[in-house]
Amino acid sequence: MKKSPLDHIKIASPCSADWDEMLGDKCKRFCSQCELNVYNLSEMTQREAENFLFEAEGRVCVRLYRRQDGT
Numbered sequence: 001m002k003k004s005p006l007d008h009i010k011i012a013s014p015c016s017a018d019w020d021e022m023l024g025d026k027c028k029r030f031c032s033q034c035e036l037n038v039y040n041l042s043e044m045t046q047r048e049a050e051n052f053l054f055e056a057e058g059r060v061c062v063r064l065y066r067r068q069d070g071t
Contacts, residue, residue: 005050006041009064019063036061 015034022029027043030036038061041049053060 004046005053031061034061038063
């Protein structure tokens with residue numbers, strides 16, 4: 001089985017900003033601390049999330065839920 005690029009995402013320094021206090025919707029919210037949009041990869045299909053990461057340029061903030069088993 002081919003591994004997804006999503007399997008290799010590591011968040012070295014998770015942000016302490018509260019998702020629930022950011023303005024936006026379930027897919028994208030604005031973080032006033034870092035002044036960037038934060039994209040919720042968990043609300044995207046695998047293909048959408050992979051395409052988003054391939055097309056992203058520069059610094060990107062994401063929200064990602066990963067289960068204990070790594071999925």
